[in-house]
Amino acid sequence: MEGIFKIYGWNINAYKQLHQGLINSTYLVTTTTGEYILQNINHHIFKDPHAIDFNINAIGNHLHIHAPGYLFTHLEKTVDGRTLVAWESKYFRAFKKINGYAFSLLENDNQAFEAAKQFGKFTQILGDLDMRSLKITLPDFHNLSLRYHQFSEAIINGNSKRILTSKDAISYLQANHWIVNKYEQYIKHPDVKLRVTHHDTKISNVLFKNEEGLEKAICVIDLDTVMPGYFISDIGDMCRTYLCKVTEEEKDLNLVQIETERWGQLKNGYLSQMQNSLSNFELDHFIFGGQFMIYMQALRFLTDYLNNDIYYITKYDSQNYHRAMNQIELLKKYNESIV
Ligand code: GN1
Ligand code: MG
Numbered sequence: 001m002e003g004i005f006k007i008y009g010w011n012i013n014a015y016k017q018l019h020q021g022l023i024n025s026t027y028l029v030t031t032t033t034g035e036y037i038l039q040n041i042n043h044h045i046f047k048d049p050h051a052i053d054f055n056i057n058a059i060g061n062h063l064h065i066h067a068p069g070y071l072f073t074h075l076e077k078t079v080d081g082r083t084l085v086a087w088e089s090k091y092f093r094a095f096k097k098i099n100g101y102a103f104s105l106l107e108n109d110n111q112a113f114e115a116a117k118q119f120g121k122f123t124q125i126l127g128d129l130d131m132r133s134l135k136i137t138l139p140d141f142h143n144l145s146l147r148y149h150q151f152s153e154a155i156i157n158g159n160s161k162r163i164l165t166s167k168d169a170i171s172y173l174q175a176n177h178w179i180v181n182k183y184e185q186y187i188k189h190p191d192v193k194l195r196v197t198h199h200d201t202k203i204s205n206v207l208f209k210n211e212e213g214l215e216k217a218i219c220v221i222d223l224d225t226v227m228p229g230y231f232i233s234d235i236g237d238m239c240r241t242y243l244c245k246v247t248e249e250e251k252d253l254n255l256v257q258i259e260t261e262r263w264g265q266l267k268n269g270y271l272s273q274m275q276n277s278l279s280n281f282e283l284d285h286f287i288f289g290g291q292f293m294i295y296m297q298a299l300r301f302l303t304d305y306l307n308n309d310i311y312y313i314t315k316y317d318s319q320n321y322h323r324a325m326n327q328i329e330l331l332k333k334y335n336e337s338i339v
Helices: 002-008 049-066 109-125 144-157 160-165 167-175 178-188 231-242 260-274 286-306 319-337
Strands: 012-018 025-031 034-041 085-087 090-096 195-197 206-211 214-220 227-229
Touching: 002 085, 049 090, 109 195, 109 206, 109 214, 109 231, 109 260, 144 178, 144 286, 160 167, 160 286, 167 286, 167 319, 178 286, 195 231, 227 231, 231 260, 231 286, 231 319, 286 319
Parallel strands: none
Antiparallel strands: 012 025, 025 034, 034 090, 085 090, 195 227, 206 214
């Protein structure tokens, strides 16, 4: 790593890898001039790291002018002024570490309100940015029709042993294909708008701070998938990760339970920023957002399992299967308690 530190002109005191996220590798680097978050962008998944770099800079520049007080992970420049570095066939970028903390699970209802408010604010504050100027960092990322198609191919061409043992999960996902139909109707509707969308609104992507005993969300992080999108993506991933008592890694399905009070907090937090921007038709799809995203995540985990774990980082053999089962259970519980 010495080479990359030199490119940034850092004098290093210490560095360590942070084990967060399922895609990129992240390091905390302590230098004589402060702490930085250094990330190696997984370019097998993000085929065009320049697109991410372009978007973060475009948004950063826009905010500099239109909302200078907004807390944002501006990209750090190298000694020669670059914000994206190709080094030893890897791509790196860095941010100044923002003083705050993140959770992998919520501890109280207020955090649902606070986090949802920050994601709502993010889209709201970028409402005047010309969305078409942003690059598509992951084509068809939340295209549910395509995700279903990939799943359909995996149940034919995937690992035959795994297909056999996943039979119940496969049947459940097939039986819920109506979610794909509803998504297709939704995106065609004239009152549905594309907006600057984060696309990864899980709770660990919000930083919190305790201000005189009050816990506040202060900013959103992980902007790799910021691009034009639908609000059901952002609201849906919040439902997926804020309402449940356990994470997607939990194997004991009895523990996959919904905290119903958080639903109202989440909705109020998001709408405190976005109420006036959403059409009635969009507002009527608030709950559908949760079904759409939980279902898509179950499809994606199971597809990856059937394809022998080529996408998500896994630590044990059947991890993607257990993640898919967890999400299926979550969808069932969501349908029972929220819908
Ligand atoms: C991936 O790497 P991470 O945790 O930021 C994935 C998300 C999934 C999430 C599930 C680019 O995000 O879409 O919701 O895992 N990101 C990408 O934990 O595929
Ligand atoms: Mg992410």
